[in-house]
Amino acid sequence: MLNVYRLDSEEKSKDYEGLLSRFEEREPYFSSRYMNIFSGGFENLIYFLFESDETGATILMPGYLKPIVIGGERTSYFDFITPYGYTGPLFSPNISVSDIMEFWKCVDQWYADNNVVTEFVRFNLLGNEAHYSGNVFPTMLNIKGKILDEENQWRDFDYKVRKNVNKAKREGLTSRIYFREIKDEEILEFHRIYIQTMERTNANASFSYSFEQFKTFITQNNNAAICTVYFEQTPISSELLLISKDSIFSFLGGTNEEYFHKRPNDFLKIEALNWARNNEKKYYVLGGGYGFEDGIFKYKKSFFPNDVVNYFTGRKIVNNDAYNQLVEKANNFRLAKGLEKLETNDTSFFPLYNKLN
Structure with missing residues (x-):
């Protein structure tokens, strides 16, 4: 049986978090606090x-049911997209193939009954793309590093990594991992470095999270840690890590550019790995780049030279007629702005009707 619930308030998130506790794999990207602040x-x-x-x-699957708006005009249709990161459906341990197939069948019927035109799913790296009822795309390469014993791990690093870590140690760098009961000043050290890095790299304004946002997320979660690297007690590099039962995920971080020559980035990764x-x-899990093998x-x-995996996304057109109408509407808007017409066989962007620039 399938039920659909709104998750549009702190109050409703309590019920959702209760459901989430049923699952062995407490994947951090499924947290309502993560979705509220970062997605x-x-x-x-x-x-x-x-x-x-x-x-x-x-089976639990969160996501955004958004009204489709083209050229400022809201249509009667919706699309569905899972949160940023490693999400998609979350399965309980006793799941079967028939359960998964029935889940997608029920979801597709709910879409058809509720004017949902498309679905875009960001899958995790645990294989939850299997038996998907839409089209699965190997969207980009990711690094999911296997944690080995220290000697073999060191041998597997590229020579440049070993060289940089040795230099960092000669420079006298140290590190601290803060996990649970993290103090305000420890969050503030991370936040200062992070914001300086966002400003230096001209990052999109959407990445300028406030200290209060980070504090709320970190203090309300048992699946977040901070790794900070110091030079003579001065914090020079810091990263927010997300934690699951079996993995740590490199999430957000930064480095003071004045200390690049001391190689704090490589040192931080190794210290987090050792922890x-x-x-x-x-x-x-280090994730991927901004482009293919950049x-x-x-x-x-x-x-992790030997631990490259595919990151999959799922695409589904539920209502082809409505999809084509929306693409035509988007094309009218684009042509009026002097932009090129969209080609329906273009797979570089999905759903096409949202490509308005």
Whole structure:
């Protein structure tokens, strides 16, 4: 049986978090606090809850049910997109293939009954794209590093990583990992470095999270940690880590450019990795780059050269007629602005009707 609930307030998030506690894998990207602060807030946020009558298995999938607006005009249609990061459906341990297939069948029917035209799913790295009822795309490469014993791990690093870490140690860099009961001053150290980095790199304004936002997220979650690197007691590099049962995830961070020559970035990654190993984690997920095998991706790969995996997204057109009408409407808007007409076979952007610039 499938039920759909709104997740549009702090009050409703309490029920959602209660459901989330049923699952062994407490994936941090499914947290309502994560979604509220880092993935668009509570507005338009819903979640699907599927409970199998046969096996008692449970599937939970949050996402944004957004009204489709073209050229400032709201249509009668909606699209659905899962939160930023590693999300999609979350399965209870006793899930079966038939349960998964029934879940997607029920979701698709709900879409059809509620004027939902398209679905875009960001899957996690645990294989939850299997048996998806839409089209699965290998969207980009990610680094999901296997955590080995210290000797073999060190041997697997690229030579440049080992060289940089040795230099950082000679420079006298130290680190601290803050996990649970994190103090305001420890969050503030991270926030100052993070904001300076966002300003230096001209990052999109949407990444300028406030100290209060970070404090709220960190203090209300047991799945967040901060790794900070120091030079003579001065914090020079810091990163917010997300924690699951088996993994740590590199999330947001920055470095004071005055100390780049001391190689704090490489040192931070190794210190976080050592902490993860000591806490019996299996993976250190560094993610991907901004483009296909760009410089950021290659930097991450230097830590785990053999641990490249595909990051999958899912695309689904529920109502083809409505989709084509919306693309035509978007084309009229684009042509009026002097932009090129959209081609329906263009797979570089989905859904096409949202490509208005």
